[in-house]
Amino acid sequence: MTDAGLLEAAAGGSHAAFAEIASRHYQPVYRLVWRMTNGGADAEDVAQEAFLKLWRNPGQVREAAALKGWLMRVAANAVIDRSRRPRGTPLEEAPEVADPQARPDAPLDRAQAARLVDSRIAALPERQRLALSLVYFEGLTNIEAAAVLEVSVDALESLLSRARRGLKDSLSAEWRELLGGLAETGQ
Amino acid sequence: MEQDNNHSGDREVDAVLRHASRPPIPAGAMDRLMARIAEEPQQARVIAFVPRARRRATVWRYAAAVPLAASLALGVWLGANGRIDFLMPSAVTGGVALNDDAPVDDLGGVGDAYAEEGTT
Numbered sequence: 001m002t003d004a005g006l007l008e009a010a011a012g013g014s015h016a017a018f019a020e021i022a023s024r025h026y027q028p029v030y031r032l033v034w035r036m037t038n039g040g041a042d043a044e045d046v047a048q049e050a051f052l053k054l055w056r057n058p059g060q061v062r063e064a065a066a067l068k069g070w071l072m073r074v075a076a077n078a079v080i081d082r083s084r085r086p087r088g089t090p091l092e093e094a095p096e097v098a099d100p101q102a103r104p105d106a107p108l109d110r111a112q113a114a115r116l117v118d119s120r121i122a123a124l125p126e127r128q129r130l131a132l133s134l135v136y137f138e139g140l141t142n143i144e145a146a147a148v149l150e151v152s153v154d155a156l157e158s159l160l161s162r163a164r165r166g167l168k169d170s171l172s173a174e175w176r177e178l179l180g181g182l183a184e185t186g187q
Numbered sequence: 188m189e190q191d192n193n194h195s196g197d198r199e200v201d202a203v204l205r206h207a208s209r210p211p212i213p214a215g216a217m218d219r220l221m222a223r224i225a226e227e228p229q230q231a232r233v234i235a236f237v238p239r240a241r242r243r244a245t246v247w248r249y250a251a252a253v254p255l256a257a258s259l260a261l262g263v264w265l266g267a268n269g270r271i272d273f274l275m276p277s278a279v280t281g282g283v284a285l286n287d288d289a290p291v292d293d294l295g296g297v298g299d300a301y302a303e304e305g306t307t
Contacts, residue, residue, distance in 0.1 A: 011229075013229060018221075018224060019217075022220055022221070026217060052224070052227055055224050055227055055229065056228075116206075117204065117206045118208050121207060132204075136200075136204050137204070164197070164200045167200060167203070168200065178202075178203045178206055
């Protein structure tokens with residue numbers, strides 16, 4: 001069944017149809033939220049929030065074919081809203097983030113490389129990170145990603161370009177090693 | 188040339204980004220979502236409007252139209268037979284307004300136009 005058919009059934013109160021929608025789209029939405037919250041513990045809550053919003057009023061999705069994009073936009077907005085709320089935890093109580101490269105001279109293993117790249121992506125400005133996540137990790141086209149971000153395709157490309165440049169600058173010391181590591185692992 | 192550099196740069200970024208974590212969905216996340224869905228009511232899509240209580244239409248409501256109709260009829264009758272012309276300004280009822288000096292077959296003022304041409 002298409003997303004449109006499932007949405008219609010969900011609008012009629014069908015839990016089974018909504019479960020099917022969730023099974024199709026939960027994973028990319030969760031991954032996006034995880035990336036945007038830097039793996040925060042509330043990633044699941046935020047992803048759930050997007051689906052709950054859909055469940056409460058499925059009729060608000062005007063174009064059923066773009067359901068995935070709609071869910072991602074809602075989730076991204078929820079993350080941005082949360083990040084702008086004042087936090088209760090004082091800085092000194094915040095957990096310390098381990099430096100993924102404690103010994104700069106030691107070669108990176110796969111887990112360290114993952115943590116290093118994750119931390120550098122996390123350091124990118126919010127919208128650049130969102131653009132990068134949508135296009136690189138979730139495989140959205142530039143047009144789809146621009147629609148999620150509610151910007152023009154040119155603006156999206158500019159965000160992507162700045163994100164790539166920022167990433168390359170922040171990983172300049174490890175860039176060759178990260179590229180070489182791929183060769184070793186056969187990718 | 189610049190485009191080639193951009194493409195190779197993009198490929199490098201692609202390659203580096205492949206190192207990033209791919210977080211798995213937490214165990215039981217879908218069940219927890221569906222449990223919340225089960226508790227959450229949906230918004231009604233159709234708003235049921237409560238019909239406004241309507242008063243019964245009575246015949247007397249139309250009685251208000253009778254004096255208005257009578258007033259209109261009286262006005263038409265008085266205006267038609269000229270009984271109230273003495274109350275009207277002469278600009279409305281006088282000879283100029285009625286174009287008394289025009290020939291009977293020239294009610295549109297065409298004769299006046301010719302007469303004016305003749306004088307110039």
